[in-house]
Amino acid sequence: MKTDKKIFKSASIIAGALLTTTLATTPALGADILAYNDLGTGAQVRSHLIDVNSNQVNGQEANAVKFGELKCGEGKCGEGKCGEGDKKKEAKKGESTKSEAAESKSAEAKCGEGKCGEGEKKETTKKKKSDK
Amino acid sequence: MVGLGLRRDIAEEILESRTLTPDFLEFAPENWMGMGGAWKRVMEQAVEKYPITCHGLSLSLGSPEELDWEFIRELKDFLDENQVKIFSEHLSYTKSRNAHLYDLLPIPFRSDAADHVVERIRKVQDYLERPLAIENVSYYTPVAAEMSEIEFVNQIVERADCRMLLDVNNVYVNAFNHQYDAKEFISQLPLHRVEYIHMAGHEQVEPDLIIDTHGQPIIDPVYELFDWTIGQMDPVPVLLERDYNFEDTDQIQSELVQIKGIMKKHWKVEHESA
Amino acid sequence: MSLREETIQIQELLGEYCRTGEEQELPGVTPGRIQHYRRLVWNVVSDTLATAFPITVAALGEDSWELLVDDFFAAGLPQTPQVWKLPFEFYRFHADRETGKRIRKRFLDDLLLFEWMEIEVHTMTDRPYPEFVAEGDLLHDRLAFNPEHEIVQLEYPVHTHPVSQATEMKGEYYALLYRLPGSGNVQFLALSVLNTYIFTRLQEADVPLNEIKGEFARVAGIESGRYLDDALKKFFGDLLDRKLILGFKRE
Secondary structure, rough: OOOOOOOOOOHHHHHHHHHHHHOOOOOOOOOOOOOEEEEEEEEHHHHHHHHHHHHHHHHOHHHOOOOOHHHHHHHHOOOOOOOOOOOOOOOOOHHHHHHOOOOOOOOOOOOOOOOOOOOOOOOOEEHHHHOO | OOOOOOOOHHHHHOOOOOOOOEEEEEEEEHHOOOOOOHHHHHHHHHHHOEEEEEOOOOOOOOOOOOOHHHHHHHHHHHHHOOOOOOOEEOOOOEOOOOOEEEEEEEEOOHHHHHHHHHHHHHHHHHHHHHEEEEEEEOOOOOOOOOOOHHHHHHHHHHHHHEEEEEEHHHHHHHHHHHHHHHHHHHHHOOOHHEEEEEEEEEEEEOOEEEEOOOOOOOOOHHHHHHHHOOOOOOOOOOEEEOOOOOOOOHHHHHHHHHHHHHHHHHOOOOOOOO | OOHHHHHHHHHHHHHHHHHHHEEOOOOOOOOHHHHHHHHHHHHHHHHHHHHOOOOHHHOOHHHHHHHHHHHHHHHHHOOOOOOHHHHHHHHHHHHHHHHHHHOOOOOHHHHHHHHHHHHHHHOOOOOOOOOOOOOOOOOOOOOOOOOOOOEEEEEEOOOOOOOOHHOOOOOEEEEEEEEEEOOOOOEEEEEOHHHEEEEEHHHHHOOOHHHHHHHHHHOOOOOOOHHHHHHHHHHHHHHHOOOEEEEEEEE
16 A cells, blocks of 8 residues: 555655755754654554644634535536535544554444444435525 | 454454453454554454454445455455455445445436346456355335335345345334335345344434434344344344444444343254354 | 336436435335435444544544545445444545545545554554564564554644644644454554654664664664663563564564
8 A cells, every 4th residue: 555655665765855954954963863753652652642732723713624625626526515514423432542442443344234333424315506 | 153344443352351241253354455464463463363254335236336456356355365264245335436425325226227237236246256245234214216115125136146134223223214124124025045144323413314324323123123124034143233322332342242141032052154 | 238218217316315315206105204214324324433433532532523524425335344444535535635634634645544444454464474583683583573563644744633733734744543462452652753764764674773774874874872771671662562573573
C-alpha cells in the first residue's frame, strides 16, 4: 500500500531538502545537533493529539468545514447534496475511548448485517433530485 | 464441538483460556489476511491451539460484478496455510458498481440470480479445491422477488452441489421479519448438506423488525428452534457468533455451555469434523 | 453471465442507495425496511474510519468529519475487500481530490497519512530481521536496523502540534514510526531533516557510521570532528536503546 510519495526509503530523496534547510540555517555544532523527539506509543500520541486538537476545535465555528466548499465545484450541486443539513446528530458511544485504548486501530469486519456501530449513527435517506 | 468467532477484543481471553473455552474457532479471513506483527502472532497462536474454520465476508457471491480473482487467490493461500477445512460464505452480495459496501445485501430471489450464484459458487469451489458452505443470511426486505426464499436457497445449494451453513438465528430473524414459520422453513432445507450451524443474538428495533446484530445473548426462542432443528439432523459443529459487547465473558461462556447441553441431548457422540 | 439486465439494475440501485443515501425506486421491497441497509452500511464505514482517524475527527469536529466520510463513500468506490484497509483508500481519495486545499484545511493530507501509518506499521507483513549481535561499536561496526519502520514526510507538523498551529508552520517534517520487537506496538519519533538523512543514508550504505560521517558533514554543512562523533553516537545509541537498531552486524 505504500504508493505515496510522502512515504520514502531513499536518502537521496531528502538530500535536496537537507541542503536547502542547512544552507538556510546552518545548525549549531554540538551534541544536540541530532536531537529528536520521542512521541511515545500510538496510544500516547493519539491521546495527546486528540486532546490538543479537541481544545482547539471546541467553540470555534470557523474551523468547521463548509459543506459547499467540499461539494460544490465538482458537478454535484443540484443533485440533492448541497444544502443537506438535516443529518441526525447522535453522539457516538465510546468511540474515542475505543480508539485510545486499542493498540491497533485496524478495523474488524463483522459477519452479518451491520454489526459495526449498530445503533450508533442514524444515516438518513436523501430525497431523489426529482422529488425536490 | 462448540466454537466461537475469533474477534480481536476477545483474542487474548480465548488464547489464555481464562473464561472462554470454545472447542474450535472461526475466523473471518478478511480480518487477518496479509497481516503481520502482533495480530499475525495472535492468529498463529489460535491456529496452534484450536481447530479452525473460516467464514468469509467479501466474496460477494451474489454480485453482478466479476469475481475478484486476486482476492480469491489470496484467500486460497490463507486457507491452505492455515489448513482450514471448512470455509463458508454468505448467500448475499457486498459489492456493487465497483464499490465494496462491507455489509450483506439481499440478492433478489429470482431464477436468473440463482443461476448466477450457482455458477459462481462452482467456480470458487473449483479454485479453492474445497467445498463452500453457503450461509442463509438474515434480510430485512425482499427485493424484486419472483420466488420464495426457501425456493431460492434450495435451488442454489442443490444445483451448486455445495455445503450449507445453517444460521438458526437468521432463520428465526427472517421468520419474524417476514412472518413465516421458522420450523417449516428449516424442515424444507436440505439438512443433509449442513456442514455446521451458527447461533447468535439479535436485537428487536421495531415491533415488527429484528436486526441481526450478534451483539446480544441468544434468546430462548432461538435456543428452542436450535433444539428442534438439531433433532432433525446428524451431528455437526455449532458456532456462537458474537461481534461486540464482550464485557461479560461469563455470560458468553454460559451460552457455549447451553448450546453444548442441547447438542448432547440429541447427539451422543461428539463430532470431530471441525 | 446469467443475470438479466433488470436484475443487475435492481442490485446496483440498492448498492447505490446504500452508498449515497439517495432514494431509488426499488420494486418489491417492504415499506420502511430498505433504509436499514443504508444505515447499517454507513455505520460500518463510518465506524471504521472514525476509529482509524480519531485525531482528524477531533481536529475537524464531528460534523465536518462526517461530510468527508459521506463524500468518500458516495464517490470513492472502495476497492479493498478487507475493511481494515479502507482508511488508506479514504486518505488516497481525499489526497487525490485535494480536499484539504478545497476546504481550507491544508493539514488534512498530512494528518490522514500520519494516522493511517500507525495502522500500516502495526499490521504490515513481517519483514525479515538481519542477523545481529548485541555487543559492538556504534561508529566502527555496521548497524542492524529494525526493518519494521517507515518514515513519513509531512508539510505541516501535525504529529507534534495542534492543527491550528501546525497550519502556520509549513516546512519539512519527518515522523518515524516503528514496530517494537516482541509486542508489535508502534512507537513514534519526530525527526529533523538531519536525523532523517543520516538514518536513511546509513541504512542504504550498510557501512560503519565512521565511513560516511564525513559525507554527512559535507552534505549537512557542518564540521566533522569530536562534536559530530558525540552527536552521532548519542543519536544512534538512543536508537539502539529504543530497539530501532537491533544490534551490530558482524562478518
